[in-house]
Amino acid sequence: MELALDPRTKILGFASAMALAFICRDILVVGLLAAAAAVASLLSSERGFVRAGLKSMIPLLAVAFLLWSFAYEWSIFRQYGGYSGFEVGAFMALRLFLILLLSLNFVASIKPSELVKGLEGLGIPYRAAFLLSLTLRHVHTIADDYRAIKEAQMSRGLELDKGSLPKRIRNYVPVMTPLLVRSIERAEELALAMELKNITLKRRRPAARFRLVDAVIVGALAAAVALAALHYWAGVL
Amino acid sequence: MEALSGGLKAIGLSCSYDGKPVFRNLNFSVRPGEAVVVIGPSGSGKTTLAYCLTGIIPNRVKAEVEGRVVADGADILSSSLRENVKRVGIILQNYEVQIFGLTVEEDLAFGLENLGLGEEEVERRIEWALDNFGLREYRSRHVHELSGGLRQRLAIASAIVTAPRYLVMDDPMMNLDWRGVIKLREIIRRLKSEGRGLVITARRLKGLEPVADKIVWLDGNGRRALAAFRPMEPQDLERKSLNDSKIAVSFENVWFRYSKARDYVLRDITLSLESGRCIALMGPNGSGKTTLAKLVNGLHKPSRGRVRVLGMDTGRFTAAQLARYVAFVFQDPDKHLVGDTVWDEVTFGPRNLGLGFDHAERALEVMGLGDRRDDPPQSLSMGEKIRLSIASALATNPEILILDEPTTGQDEETLEAIAGVVSRLKTLGKTVLMITHDSDYALKVSDRVVVIEGGAIAADGDPEEILLNEDLVRDLGLEPPTALMRRAVEVRA
Numbered sequence: 146m147e148l149a150l151d152p153r154t155k156i157l158g159f160a161s162a163m164a165l166a167f168i169c170r171d172i173l174v175v176g177l178l179a180a181a182a183a184v185a186s187l188l189s190s191e192r193g194f195v196r197a198g199l200k201s202m203i204p205l206l207a208v209a210f211l212l213w214s215f216a217y218e219w220s221i222f223r224q225y226g227g228y229s230g231f232e233v234g235a236f237m238a239l240r241l242f243l244i245l246l247l248s249l250n251f252v253a254s255i256k257p258s259e260l261v262k263g264l265e266g267l268g269i270p271y272r273a274a275f276l277l278s279l280t281l282r283h284v285h286t287i288a289d290d291y292r293a294i295k296e297a298q299m300s301r302g303l304e305l306d307k308g309s310l311p312k313r314i315r316n317y318v319p320v321m322t323p324l325l326v327r328s329i330e331r332a333e334e335l336a337l338a339m340e341l342k343n344i345t346l347k348r349r350r351p352a353a354r355f356r357l358v359d360a361v362i363v364g365a366l367a368a369a370v371a372l373a374a375l376h377y378w379a380g381v382l
Numbered sequence: 383m384e385a386l387s388g389g390l391k392a393i394g395l396s397c398s399y400d401g402k403p404v405f406r407n408l409n410f411s412v413r414p415g416e417a418v419v420v421i422g423p424s425g426s427g428k429t430t431l432a433y434c435l436t437g438i439i440p441n442r443v444k445a446e447v448e449g450r451v452v453a454d455g456a457d458i459l460s461s462s463l464r465e466n467v468k469r470v471g472i473i474l475q476n477y478e479v480q481i482f483g484l485t486v487e488e489d490l491a492f493g494l495e496n497l498g499l500g501e502e503e504v505e506r507r508i509e510w511a512l513d514n515f516g517l518r519e520y521r522s523r524h525v526h527e528l529s530g531g532l533r534q535r536l537a538i539a540s541a542i543v544t545a546p547r548y549l550v551m552d553d554p555m556m557n558l559d560w561r562g563v564i565k566l567r568e569i570i571r572r573l574k575s576e577g578r579g580l581v582i583t584a585r586r587l588k589g590l591e592p593v594a595d596k597i598v599w600l601d602g603n604g605r606r607a608l609a610a611f612r613p614m615e616p617q618d619l620e621r622k623s624l625n626d627s628k629i630a631v632s633f634e635n636v637w638f639r640y641s642k643a644r645d646y647v648l649r650d651i652t653l654s655l656e657s658g659r660c661i662a663l664m665g666p667n668g669s670g671k672t673t674l675a676k677l678v679n680g681l682h683k684p685s686r687g688r689v690r691v692l693g694m695d696t697g698r699f700t701a702a703q704l705a706r707y708v709a710f711v712f713q714d715p716d717k718h719l720v721g722d723t724v725w726d727e728v729t730f731g732p733r734n735l736g737l738g739f740d741h742a743e744r745a746l747e748v749m750g751l752g753d754r755r756d757d758p759p760q761s762l763s764m765g766e767k768i769r770l771s772i773a774s775a776l777a778t779n780p781e782i783l784i785l786d787e788p789t790t791g792q793d794e795e796t797l798e799a800i801a802g803v804v805s806r807l808k809t810l811g812k813t814v815l816m817i818t819h820d821s822d823y824a825l826k827v828s829d830r831v832v833v834i835e836g837g838a839i840a841a842d843g844d845p846e847e848i849l850l851n852e853d854l855v856r857d858l859g860l861e862p863p864t865a866l867m868r869r870a871v872e873v874r875a
């Protein structure tokens with residue numbers, strides 16, 4: 146079943162889940178959140194993408210666990226929380242896991258066009274949202290250009306990954322120069338195309354209405370964030 | 383009244399940049415429902431003319447213009463761009479930049495919303511465009527997932543929904559294969575039947591004959607003449623092949639797919655390319671031609687099977703190492719011009735590989751760029767840039783030369799020069815692999831044609847046998863050679 150949420154719900158949901166991940170200081174609560182996020186990602190149609198993303202992050206999680214377990218003694222964050230040793234390591238690794246899981250889920254579940262619409266719906270000026278959508282639209286073209294230029298220069302005998310670090314950086318000059326030139330040329334063409342489209346940078350079609358399911362989800366998450374903030378910061382409850 | 387003054391007209395139109403004339407005293411008109419095709423080689427002023435007809439010159443690009451451009455009685459050259467686009471739309475050569483929406487629907491809506499139309503009218507026109515341009519099934523698809531041909535169709539649709547009476551298309555056939563040309567022709571026919579007037583620029587007329595009502599030729603007399611082709615002497619180039627076998631490149635049951643993809647781009651290719659021959663690699667866009675060529679120079683490694691170049695297994699060498707033996711001339715020269723001068727550019731390969739500059743010197747002469755060695759490459763015309771990239775490839779004295787669509791946007795002189803280089807390389811026992819859509823050129827230059835379709839070899843043999851076989855050409859979606867088209871006309875007559 147495909148649950149079609151308003152893009153604003155996705156953005157607000159992501160923001161509040163992230164807030165929870167940072168506010169909560171109980172390993173149990175963070176564990177529960179991670180479990181919930183994991184179930185959500187298993188149900189989504191993009192689980193392959195999320196799994197692949199997490200797999201590449203395993204070394205990072207391991208390093209986080211070890212660092213927090215053994216180096217926490219000298220950390221400037223020492224005044225926070227009541228854990229020590231492996232407990233801190235486990236908590237921090239779990240929290241990092243949660244943050245990664247949430248971010249991957251968010252990226253997998255929101256299309257670029259939805260992100261732009263959602264931000265616009267949340268009151269971001271159209272000018273800024275348009276700029277973001279323009280960037281998202283051209284990021285693929287520039288990535289393609291980069292690949293094509295790199296291949297062309299390698300075909301002319303350019304060894305990119307050879308020599309000392311400064312040498313390797315210099316190796317990229319024949320790749321970055323044409324990329325820069327092309328990007329500037331494209332920017333000029335883009336400016337012309339914008340004029341041809343009579344761009345006004347004024348508000349366009351009104352966004353879709355918030356539905357009940359959106360309101361429930363946003364409301365529940367907002368309540369959870371408020372609760373957590375009261376509990377951990379104000380010591381209430 | 384409108385009938386009398388109707389039409390898009392160029393009256394005594396001349397244009398020059400910094401005193402250098404591009405074209406002089408052009409006179410033609412397009413009526414609603416007509417298509418005028420403007421033919422000229424690269425650098426002949428096709429884009430300049432397109433810019434004049436839409437008022438981009440002199441509004442946005444500075445140039446000296448004389449004469450008038452009139453659309454339905456309104457003077458284009460003295461009106462603002464904002465006013466002009468309502469009358470005359472344009473599809474730029476790089477139509478990619480004209481697509482602003484992230485999805486097909488968003489892009490169609492974009493121009494309409496800028497016009498400040500009501501929601502219902504916007505919806506109505508989007509529905510119309512989705513149906514009329516065959517875009518309905520792609521409605522919520524992301525633009526970057528579409529093929530080049532579909533993106534072009536979207537750009538045309540988005541320009542048309544804002545309802546200009548005239549549309550200028552700047553070289554829309556540039557990157558289309560023959561099937562793409564046929565689809566474009568259908569769109570042109572439809573636009574004409576709706577009563578829109580079209581100006582279409584192209585390098586050649588082929589493919590547009592059935593829809594062209596008038597033809598304007600731009601001869602580009604401002605271009606500099608190409609130096610006479612001077613063949614390299616055989617003794618100048620000592621042979622350096624690793625063994626004496628006649629096979630330069632061999633594919634042994636090669637399968638290839640991109641690292642994260644599920645589907646194979648090439649399936650079970652077994653192919654040998656002999657030395658001393660020119661092999662034309664043909665087939666529709668996206669069939670795997672360029673991928674196959676990249677396997678030859680080691681940019682791609684086979685997922686299964688083996689590719690050998692002069693006996694070397696490409697899996698064991700980097701593309702940079704193989705560059706000593708295989709040179710690759712890519713389609714778009716702007717992608718690899720790095721040097722401050724033409725000379726820097728042509729010696730880039732030899733410097734990377736630690737070779738001398740003798741061949742670089744000669745290659746510049748051969749490609750007619752000997753007198754431009756101190757000029758910056760960006761100041762060259764497109765045709766000259768392509769010649770420069772071929773010269774850069776020859777500068778490393780390769781055993782195998784790969785040309786990716788060398789005929790795109792070329793004038794006859796450059797095509798002759800390329801043909802001369804190919805025949806010279808053949809007599810030196812070198813191999814040329816040429817990717818092309820141009821059947822006439824393949825018939826003229828190549829000794830063998832290999833057709834790839836859907837990642838597999840669909841035909842392989844004598845150029846005449848394949849390209850003059852009407853059924854085969856139609857089934858494989860290849861561009862029919864002129865000889866074949868003439869024959870079809872005679873049969874009909």
